Amino acid sequence: MNVMTSRGARYLVLVSCVAAVSACGLPRSGPNKREIFASSVLQQGDAFVVTVNDRVTRATSVVPDLSFPQSFASAGRVTADIISPGDVLNLQIYENVRDEPLLSVAGERVSVLTDVQVDDKGFIFVPYAGRVRAAGRTPDQLRATITKELDTQTPDPQVMVARVAGDGSTVSVSGGVAAQGVYPIERPSRTLSGMLATAGGVAIQPSVAQVRVTRGGTTRKIWLQDLYENPGTDIALRPGDKIVVEEDRRAYVALGATGTQTRVPFDTQTLSALEAIAQVGGLNTNLADPTGVFVFRNEPDVIANKVLGRNDLTGDQRMVYVLDLTQPMGMFHARDFVVRDGDTVYVTEAPYVQWQKTIGAITGTATAADTFSSLSGN
Incomplete structure (x- = not known):
């Protein structure tokens, strides 16, 4: 009688546990x-x-179709000769009079004006010539204009104009480059690849690097590898461009x-x-x-x-x-x-993984039933 009771208890516990496993489901990583x-x-x-x-x-x-628009690709290179607002100029003016020169002291025939900055409206101030438009002109064109303005006040003046790097023709470079900063557009850095080299090169994995350029209200980007493999993507830079090197976020x-x-x-x-x-x-x-x-x-x-x-x-x-x-x-x-x-x-x-889990659950349940039966018999 005790044997039958023990077996019955084991059976009931086993059935109950299997039913519980079936109702709750077995652990798994997702749908089958x-x-x-x-x-x-x-x-x-x-x-x-x-x-x-x-x-x-x-x-x-x-x-992803990463490319620059035609307006970027067709933009001409900025020449080092074109003066822009923010640029800095050095002027040298030679006069053909020694006793009473217009711009310098007696005995001196040359006047030097250094660090003359082109204002936001594109003008500079030259003594006795007044405000002179410089932006949009080459140094030679500006020289001719200043010479003409001074010629009526001092005989046959000779003018020299030199453009140095200033804030007028610059771009900003940030993100995954070795040296972030604002850089002038100079002869070696007139193109995108040249400017990236000026900024110390790319500091992230080239295979996942993207180069984003913002010009005015337009922002587009390309793969860095495409820039090096396709010369047509090496666009000419324009003053005010914003360049950001970033990692692919996909x-x-x-x-x-x-x-x-x-x-x-x-x-x-x-x-x-x-x-x-x-x-x-x-x-x-x-x-x-x-x-x-x-x-x-x-x-x-x-x-x-x-x-x-x-x-x-x-x-x-x-x-x-x-x-x-x-x-x-x-x-x-x-x-x-x-x-x-x-x-x-x-x-x-x-499928067999679920079978293994089911069998494991059942055998574990059977062991628990034996334990429970043993405890009941005691």
Whole structure:
């Protein structure tokens, strides 16, 4: 009688624990493959689940278009001869009279005016010549103008004008460069690459570096590598340009049965699904289901319509792309499928993993039932 009671108690505890496990669910990293497919629009879900093939990889191969507008590319180089507001000039004026020169003391024939700054309106002041427009002129043109103004007051004056670096033709360079600052546009630094070299070069990883230029109300950027590889992107600089070197901010999230679960920044201009998985240590061989690799994305309607062969979708669409790495073509598709900013790469657990967890839970429950029965018998 006691034996039957003991067995009955063990059985009841086992059934109760298994029921509790079934009701509460086993621990896991996320939905399984069956549950993801059940969320498809075809199953009255809210996402389009699409198997990746060659057509899908072509339709979704969108990378950031980083380039300068034509207005940047067509701007001519600033010459060192053009005077701008804020520039600093040195003037030397020679007079052909020694006894009573106009600008200097008796016995001196040369007058030197140093650090003459061009004001915000583009003028300088020269004694006996008054306010003279300097901005927009070359030093030679300004020399001729000053000579003409003085010629009526002193016989045959000779004028020399030299332009030195000032605040008129400068740009600011900041961000990931060795030496941030405001730099004058001089002969070696009239182009973007020359100015970056003047600022000590780029101090971040070149493969993820972007160069942003703001000119007036327009801001655009390019990849640093494109700047060095394509001479057409090496634009001429204009006074007031703002140059910022910054790191690529794109990232994706890796979840599920991968080597690690984390937010991962891009380390190249383009990133494939295969590379994204490799970045986080690959698939976890003890957990992963290689037939259940998914990429979750909010896809613009233009691309979503192309992927699905439709033309009636409007607004961003929830898309789930499916990759099967057990197939040879699946590996090629994963290599060609482009991961984009904000994507979630999720790898499901293999079905046997859940079986193992279930068996572990049951055997653990059985052990607990034996213990409980032993205690009851005592």
